[in-house]
Amino acid sequence: MSFTAAVALAVAGFLAAGPPAAAADADLVLGGGFETGLDGWSCSAGSGAVVTTPVHGGSSALRATPAGQDNARCSQTVTVEPDSAYTLTAWVQGAYVYLGASGTGTTDVSTWTQSAGVWKQLTTSFRTGPSTTSVTVYTHGWYGQPAHFTDDLTLVGPAPGGPGRPQPPAVPTGLSASATSSSAISLSWTAVPGATSYTVYRDGAAPLSVTAPSATVTGLAASTTYTFRVGAVNAAGESARSAPVSATTTSGGGGGGGGLPAHALVGYLHASFANGSGYVRMADVPDSWDVIDLAFGEPTSVTSGDIRFRLCPVTECPNAESEAEFKAAVKAKQAAGKKVLISIGGQNGQVQLGTTAARDTFVSSVGKIIDEYGLDGLDIDFEGHSLSLAAGDTDFRAPTTPGIVNLISAVKTLKARYGPGFVLTMAPETFFVQLGHQYYGSGPWGGQDPRAGAYLPVIHALRDDLTLLHVQDYNSGPVMGLDNQYHSMGGADFHIAMTDMLLTGFPVAGNTARVFPPLRPDQIAIGLPATPNAGNGHTPPAEVNKALDCLTRKTNCGGYQTHGTWPALRGLMTWSVNWDRFGGGEFSRNFDAYFPGAAS
Structure with a gap:
């Protein structure tokens, strides 16, 4: 064949084939x-x-x-x-x-x-x-x-991936899911050729990126069904998502930081002091209580970080058990699936970790208490001036106040020491949390009050480690909700508005991050006084039930309309087990009636 003929055939072939097809x-x-x-x-x-x-x-x-x-x-x-x-x-x-x-x-x-x-x-x-x-x-x-x-x-x-361009990977296949605990589900799928990573999607939650064709999703609520999809990723982009697969976490109970029932009741036990409510022995705490916070571990001085705990002496609490009886009762509660924590602080226990030495002493001394009594974890109940924002500390995502930075570091160290079974709870007042919506580090009465919203950087930094947040919806002044209206304690609307803020997220006053991200519903319990004697803001059982109806079912919402419905809301916290017994058990009975089988 001549050169001219070859060229002619080549040109004819090109014309017959036409230009490269555009992406459809x-x-x-x-x-x-x-x-x-x-x-x-x-x-x-x-x-x-x-x-x-x-x-x-x-x-x-x-x-x-x-x-x-x-x-x-x-x-x-x-x-x-x-x-x-x-x-x-x-x-x-x-x-x-x-x-x-x-x-x-x-x-x-x-x-x-x-x-x-x-x-x-x-x-x-x-x-x-x-x-x-x-x-x-x-x-x-x-x-x-x-x-x-x-x-x-x-x-x-x-569509992406036109002629001559790299193509995204194929859609993952073979996705399977199985619950490994009450708070975790394991996923696996067939590896996709050419994929450099995978993205796991769950029910509108933040996507999870992994490099292997498997993942374990943690921090889930007990007895809850979740749906997952997976996409494969390479330099050209991400594939379409896989067919969905669902799995249900196991019921609560047993060990692990997430080992709580789907709906849990939290109560403080006056273990170290006596007051008008009367002493309750650990062995006599009713089965209704899923988390028992020992009140309180207290500092030897405000700035030392040295925390000590003692059982109430018989001179103050004549019917108190011995140390050996108390420890045996703790083990019995744990064997029944209950969690027993040491609560640090309280109204009179001011703790300020202003130095790294105080931080290290806090870790050491709290660890000794946990080890001595065989406890499941820690409750942070800092009140008063324990947490205050330093001047210029304006971004809750990157705190600079030493006392806050050191507290975060101390808790992370304890979490790492005790592993995933470590239960972490917090009981701040609304002043330290929701009031950050109106004032962040500045007071609502014209002066500076650095406590306003001061818990927000702690909660945010520890949100992945946090088992429960139970804000004290009592002993509080009016607080503005997301509806820009003020709500006062003692009725359903206050608890609905305060809880909706935690589950929806809210703008933080004067903060460069603007919006405090929402927490998961299984991380939230509503804090209330058990009786009128236990604190300002006692809420009658009928109003408590209205709040639960609105938040978990979107019914009985009254004057405040929530931004969502959260059937996985964890439950309630109260001050206290002792005051509930003093009041004839009304608070715990109402919880058991609303969530039948929760304590089983």
Whole structure:
């Protein structure tokens, strides 16, 4: 064949084949119809929820509710092709609803409408930059406005991985899940060729990145069903997600930091002192109590970090048991699945860990108490001026106050020493937590009070280690909720509003981080006085039940509407076991009636 003929054939072949095919257009958004919950979506401050009415298509839609300084932004990051045209569309309704895309590599776009009560379509288009491989699509409302709704959100354009470009991995297959405890589920799947990592998705929670084709997801609630999906990742992006698989954690009881029943009752036992409530021997603590906090381990001085615990002497508590009897009773409670903790602080036990020496002494002395009595963990009950923010300590994500930094370090050291079975609880007052929404390190009465919100950096730094947070919803002044209204203790609304803040997240006054992230519902117990004698803010059982109805079932919500429904809310805490017995056991009986079988 001549050179001319060869060239002619080559050209003819090229013309017959045509230019390389463009990537086919596709809808790249995952779960834009919200038929599988919030899978794939992240909503600021826990503002998003899936509802069944109103809907535009299918059976579900997104409702997102702005609160405080949050505009209820729900977003998803999508893998795209560089230098390609995309069209973003959604059906929305609300007073103000925005739709947009960021990170386009060219000009980011957004559009908005006012369409209360009527579905309206929003559409906008953009072109990606020459090196852009992902964009973030979002919808949000506006500050101080009612909830808005979004449905059938799509991003249509070329699917990633065009001709000659690296392709994302294949979809993982073979996903299986099994519960390993009341707080953990193990996952495994078939390894995907070419994948460098995997992303595990669970029920709208923050994604978990792993490098092996397996993972153990911890920090879960007992007796709760969770659904998982997995995506495979390489340099070209992430695959579509696997088929879902579900597993249910085991019931509570036994060892482990998460070894609590699905609904738990926490009570303080006056182990080291006597008062008008009367002494209760450890062996006589009723089975209703799942967590028993020994009150109190106290410091030898405010700044030493040296914590000591003694049983109430018979001169003060004539019916007190001996040390040997007490230790045997602790073991018996643990054998029955109960947790017994040493509580540090209390109203009169001021603890300030201002130096590393005090920190190390705290770790050593608390460890001795735990070892001496064979306890399950630690309750932090710092009150008064134990925690105060130093001037200039404005970001709860990165505290600089030595006493706060040292406390975090000390607790992490104890957690590492005793392992995953270590139970960590905290019992701050609302002043130290929710009041951070209004004042962070400054007082509400015109002067500076560095205690306002001072627990927030501690809770945030230890949130992955925290078994339970039971804020004292008593001995408190009025506190502003996420509805920007003040709520006063003693009724259901106060407990609903304070708990909703913890489960939704809330803006922190004057803080560069803006929003304190929500905690898991299984980490939250509501703190109340057992009787009117036990503290200001006693709440009658009927009002306690209204609060539980609203938070776990979205019924009986009264004047405050929550930002979600949390059936996995852990339970209640009270001051105290002794005062409950003094009051004829009304508090614990009401808990047992509301959560039948919780103490079994």
